[in-house]
Amino acid sequence: MKTIKLLKLQLENFKGIKELEIDFQDNTAIYGANASGKTTILDAFTWLLFDKDSANKKDFAIKTLDTSGNVIHKLNHVVTAQLSIDGEQIELSKKYMEKWTKSKGKLEQELTSHTTEYYIDEIKKKANEYKSFISELLDEELFKLITNPLYFNEQFDWKKRRAMLIKIAGDVTDTDVISSDNSLADLSAFLGKHSIEDKLIQINEQRKNLRKRLELIPELVNEATKAKQDVTGLSPSDLSGEIYVIEDQINVYEDNKAVLKNGGMQTELNKQKANIELELTKIKADEQKEVQEQLMSKAEEIFTEQNNLSEINNQITEFTNRIQARKGEVATKQRELSKLGMEWDSLQLEQFDEHRKTCPTCKQEFPADRISDMVANFNQEKAEKIKENERLGKDNKAEIVELEIEIATLETDSVLSRKEQKEIRTKIALLDQQKIELEQQLKQVENSTTYIEKQAELEMIEEKLRDEKGSSVTAVAEIQLKIDELQAEVNDLKADLSKFDSNKKQDKRIQELEEESAEKSAMYNELEKGLYLIEKFNKAKCNLLEDKINSKFKYVSFKLFKTQINGGIDECCETIYNGVPYNSGLNNAARINGGLDIINALTEHVQVIAPVFIDNRESVTELIHTESQLVSLIVSESDKNLRVEA
Structure with a gap:
C-alpha cells in the first residue's frame, strides 16, 4: 500500500x-x-x-x-x-x-x-x-476523496459515488442474482440472448403494441358485424334455382336473335359482296403495282433525307450552344482579368501600416529589429501577392485566346452546316413534289372502265342487303327487350345470393379476430409474467448489491435503490450513519466519522493512504x-x- x-x-x-x-x-x-x-x-x-x-x-x-x-x-x-x-x-x-x-x-x-x-x-x-x-x-479526485471526510458525500456527484461503491465491492452478476432465488429459475430462458435492460425495452414495446391491438379488435369485430347484410326470408338454393331457369330462357331468346341476324338471303348477299370487293382490290393492285413500288422508293428517299436534315439541325444547335457557352466563358475570364488588374493596382499602392509598429496592448512601439522584420515580411508578402496576381493574369489571357480560337472554329463549322441544311431542304422539297405526282397516278386507276363497272355491281348488292336488314331489325329489337328484362331479374337474384358470400366472409373475419384476441391476450399474459420476474430479479439484485457494498463499511451503510409508487426501481446513492440518512439532520460529528469510515474503505481499495x-x-x-x-x-x-x- x-x-x-x-x-x-x-x-x-x-x-x-x-x-x-x-x-x-x-x-x-x-x-x-x-x-x-x-x-x-x-x-x-x-x-x-x-x-x-x-x-x-x-x-x-x-x-x-x-x-x-x-x-x-x-x-x-x-x-x-x-x-x-x-x-x-x-x-x-x-x-x-x-x-x-x-x-x-x-x-x-x-x-x-x-x-x-x-x-x-x-x-x-x-x-x-x-x-x-x-x-x-x-489522481486529483482520488486525493480529495481520501483526504477530505466530507468530499465523498457533499461534493462528489451521486452517480460517481454509486459507481465508486460498486467498484469497491464488486458488481453483482445476473447469474449470482438468479442463483440466489429459486423462483427466478425461469428468467434465463425468458431473457434468451438479451440483457435485463434490453429485455425490459423489448417487453414494454411489445406490451404497448399488444395493448393497442387488443383495444382495437372489439371495434373491428363490431365493424364486421355491422357489415353483415340482412338475408331474412332468402334461401341460397331457391335463388340458384330461379337464376338457372331464367338464364335458360335467355339462351333460347339469344338463339332466335342469332337466326334473325344471320338469315339465308343476307348470307348469300354478303358472299357476293365479299367476292366483288376482292375483284376490285385485285384490279386496283394489278394496275397500281408499278406506281406503288415507285411511291415506296420515293418515301424511303424522303425518310433518309429527313434523317440527314435532323442530324444537321442537331449539329447546328450544338454549334450554337457551344459558341454561346464559350462566349460566356470569355466574358467571365475578361471580368476576372479586369478584377486582377484592379487588384494589381491596389497591391502596388499598399504600404506598411505604421500603426502596426505599436503594441495594441501597452501602446509601446516595438523594438527596431522586430519592426524591421515586420516590414520585411510585409514587403515579401506583397511581392508574392503581385507575382501570384500576374501569374493568374497570364493564365487568364492564355485561356481567353484558346476560347476565341475555339469560337472561330465552331462558327466556321456552323456556316458549313447551314449550307448543307439548305441543300437538303431543297432536295426534300423536290422529292415531296415527285411523291405527290405518283399519288395522283394511283387515284387515276379508280377511273378505269373495268373498275367503274365492278364498283356499280357492288353498290347494287349493298342496296339489296340494306332492304333485307330493315325487315329483321324490328324483330331483333323486340327479342332484345325481352332478354334485357330477364337479365335484370337475374342480376337482382345474383345480388341477393352474393349477400350470403359476403356474410360468410364477415363471419370468417370475426372468427379470425376472436382467435387473434385470444392469442394476443396469452402473449400479453406471458409478457406480464416475464415483467414480474424481472421486477423480482431487480429487487433481489438491489438487496444483494447493497448487502455486498455495506459489508465493506463498519459505520455507514448505503441505499442504492428507491422504490417508486408504481413499484419500479430507481437508482440512487444515499449514505446512512447509524440509521440516519446523511442529508436528513445528521450532525457534524457523524458526518465526519461517516466520512472517515468511507476513507478507510477507499484507502483499502486503492491501496493508498x-x-x-x-x-x-x-x-x-x-x-x-x-x-x-x-x-x-x-x-x-x-x-x-x-x-x-x-
Missing part, C-alpha cells in the same frame, strides 16, 4: 500569512480563532498540488493585503511541503511571483504579468513536468480509528494566532 505523509509545510506571503512553518506528526491539531488561517493551511497544500484551494476553486486570492485591503506588490508567494512517500522523503515547492517591466519612454516599472515556478527537491521543473509528477503520485484534513474538528469528541495521518483544524477563540499540537 502506498503511504503518503505530510512532514512539514512552509508558507511565505500566502493568503495573509507572512511566514509559517508547521511540522506534522501522525496526529496533528491546529488551533485558531475564526479567520486566523486554519483553512489557509489546507488551501496552501491543495494549491501546491493542484492549483486550487480546498473549495476546488482555481481563481482565489493568494496575495497578501495591507490594512486597507490593497495588494502588497513585489512579494513572492511560496508554499513548500516535505512529504514521505513509502518512507522516501521528497520536497515540493511552488513560487507565485509578479513580473514587472519598464516600458520604453516610462520612468517606472509596471506590473505586466505573473509567473509560477515549480520545484521538486529544490530542482526547478517545467509546469508540465511538475504536474505530471503530481498526477503519477496521486494520504493525510486527512478534518475541519471543524472541535465538534467531534471522538473519531473512529483510521490508519491515515490526521490533521485536525480546531476553532479556538482564545488562540488569535495559530497553535500547533502534535
